[in-house]
Amino acid sequence: MTRPIRSALVLAAAAASLAACGGGDDDPAGSAAKKSDGGPVTIEWWHIQNNPPMKGIWADAVQAYQADHPNVKINVTVLENEAFKAKLTTTMQSGKVPDIFQSWGGGTLKEQADAGLVQDVTEPTKAWIGELNPAATGLYELDGKQYGIPFNLGMVGVWYRKSLFEKAGIETPPATWDEFLTTVQTLKAKGITPLAIGEKDKWPGMFWWANLSLRIAGKDALAQAGEDGSFDGPGFVKAGDELQRLIDLQPFQKGFLAAPWDGAGGEAAQIGTGKAAMSLMGQWAPSTYAANAKDADAVLGDLGWFPFPTVDGGAGGPTEQFGGGDGFAFGKDAPPEAVDFAKFLVTSDVANKAGASGGILPVKKGTESSVTDVNMKSVLDARAKADFVQLYLDQAYAPAVGQAVNDAVQELFAGKASPQDVAGTIADAAKAG
Structure with missing residues (x-):
């Protein structure tokens, strides 16, 4: 019998102060034939930030990354939350997986990992994953391995x-x-x-x-x-x-x-x-x-x-408290550039812009001060006092x-x-x- 997976953020009070909370081609979920030898690479990215300010911040990030990596093309599919879940389920049932896609971690991510649909990204992230809030990264850890990258952490x-x-x-x-x-x-x-x-x-x-x-x-x-x-x-x-x-x-x-x-x-x-x-x-x-x-x-x-x-x-x-965050998982055939792009999304430059916009509570250590919106600071302050946050039950x-x-x-x-x-x-x- 496979037991339900419980994911919760258990935070020491001291650590809690680090609080953070479409296009496409004929193969919209990516291709196993992708290579990373400096030649042309196409990344399929599905996300749910379908409203300002984050929709615009992510769009700007795509342009900036492509400018610095002219061999990389990023096709973006922006979906509303429920539409995303439905489309991802259908796509995965066909065996195709976007290179980068919205993930909340927990039991759903474990099921995807057990099915061989997502990548273990422990090695490509190990040099810098420690720069992110540990409570946030823990949502994407399975059996000591990293299967995703967080960008937002908060509470309900x-x-x-x-x-x-x-x-x-x-x-x-x-x-x-x-x-x-x-x-x-x-x-x-x-x-x-x-x-x-x-x-x-x-x-x-x-x-x-x-x-x-x-x-x-x-x-x-x-x-x-x-x-x-x-x-x-x-x-x-x-x-x-x-x-x-x-x-x-x-x-x-x-x-x-x-x-x-x-x-x-x-x-x-x-x-x-x-x-x-x-x-x-x-x-x-x-x-x-x-x-x-x-x-x-x-x-x-x-x-x-x-x-x-x-x-x-x-x-x-x-x-x-009850809550969680947002992050990205990576399809089984995603090229190395997909993880590199996700790393770019959580750099201080992008995270500070996102935090300052009031759109998210960034997880890059040191970027918490970018959050100046009084509403978001209320959540951030309460998160800093939490010693336990239960992940969304679904x-x-x-x-x-x-x-x-x-x-x-x-x-x-x-x-x-x-x-x-x-x-x-x-x-x-x-x-x-």
């Missing part, structure tokens, strides 16, 4: 529109779960939609159940469940109970079950247009909110952020288990499953793995 928390809090008379963000539920009720009483969610994509709902599981069941229970499938334990059922309390308040926008994270009518648009007050999301959220608004600067200036509330009596403390565990989490939690949001049903479904999937 609650983003909110300050103007809507002010309108509702809320002076201080809630620190506990009971205070949070009161905040939701206060916003509703003022005619303000408290929460936006893009539950069509499923993973936004998983964020709620996962955070509550970490706060109530605790990190040790998540670790144990990753080993023996015990997601039907009392802490996980209680997490569902508390999420049900929130759902029963009807805090979400109309049509939330059919709404995506990004795009027209989605979660990001609800926040970007000021139609909802709060959104539970990662460090990438501000730029996406802004991209879905008429006045990006006004939105960014009106955002605030606070960590997920603590739960009284829960096993998880305030220094234990990435931390084997793909079948991660999918079961997303599917089961969506059933709870839809009123088609009980908290006990959710816990049992996830446990069954984990034990069947």
